[in-house]
Amino acid sequence: MSKPPQRSLRVIIKTFSVPIWVTSINLFHGVHLPNRLAKRSSEGIQWLEQQREWYTTKEKPKDLIVSIDKRYIRPIVRGKETKRVEFGAKVNTVQIDGINFIENLSFDAFHEGIRLQSSVYQAQSLTHTKTKAIAADNIYVTNANRSYCTKNNIQISFVPKGKPSKDAQQQKQLRQILSKERATGMEGSFGTEKQHYSLDKIKARTQKTETLWICFGIHTANAVRIAKRVKDQKASAKARQHVA
Template identity: 35%
Template sequence: MQPLTLLSRKTYRDLLVIHELYHQQLQMWSERSHQMEDRIVSIHQPHIRPIVRGKAKARVEFGAKIAVSMTNGYAFLDRLSWDNFNESTTLIGVIEKYRERMGTYPAVVQVDQIYRTRENRSFCKQHGIWLSGPALGRKPKNGPSSEDKQDVKQDTGERNAIEGKFGEGKRKYGLGCIRAHLAKTSESVITLQLLVMNLERRLRVLFCLIFAMLSRRRLALKFG
């Protein structure tokens, strides 16, 4: 038998991953289970975990799960993990990061239904932050008023901007197809893609300002 020291670094690493993968499969077979904590699904990328999303197109997704917030059209990466996590637990930390960046708490936080927990509502109320969405408790017997319906509709439309940002990242910047193999390299690629998206946003804003300034100057020369 040849000693393991003759193996290359990559081959030795793959051997260790295969050894752990065998033990995981054996344990699931012995316990008649289809679930395993830190389950390996890729020999070459053992850090990847299956994340159940329940979507019609893809029930299970593979890759990093990220929590992104958006302020004035700019995206901020608040959390990145290769394991699944509950998004609602990240809201307070995201708000605190916003305070560190901006020097004050936000006046309004627009979130999806999963973030509207009692803990998050209590935190926002304590700091004078308006959290979007209907209040907890029983719904009014007569149903929501027309003003409440209009507020919910407007809030939903504004909050959809973050969904559009994800779509933009996947279509134009390759956020939905990370080709890096190592965990740290993939994290760097994701971070850089968000950075480029923000730079593109900044360039669009500057272009609009320059265009508006030139338009005003042209009108002043023509009608002045």
């Protein structure tokens, strides 16, 4: 039996995106495929099975495949006006004195609100200092997080519940300072990392290399910030010496 031409195999592989309903079929029986094509064919058949299951049961399959090349990718609902659903890694970061640290990185969706306590623990482990103030998004505003911060005497940027206390004005000013710091520091660093360190267009092709890409992007930005601070400190010290 003559070996099928390589070109015909490539055409078959590329047509896996066509929604053809199959139950069980071996498209390449007796044909030895290269490892890369064999993996793609396996992923494509599993995708078809998931689509058939979704169509027949009306229930969304677990770990739904949305990319044959990157099976680990999951749709993450963000609720934004321009991008309601995003694809890629979701990262929860902790910023300490302008330096970002990865607290959790996952290609599956997770709720950031449950990561506040672990974020505080990470910050305290890195600095060996008790956390005294936290600025966070509204998604972290939960009763559990409020109770945790109150119990540990941590000032928060959340709007308090109930009647205003005697020092309500001072607390309001502190919340404004924390919120401003988060908006300028944290959000600004996200924009810098995306625009200048290629985190807005990650071109890695595997889960491991994509994770490394994200880590290198964030920590390279950290290294640049630290180097700039060291340079500024040396310049300030030199200026003081000239004045003296």
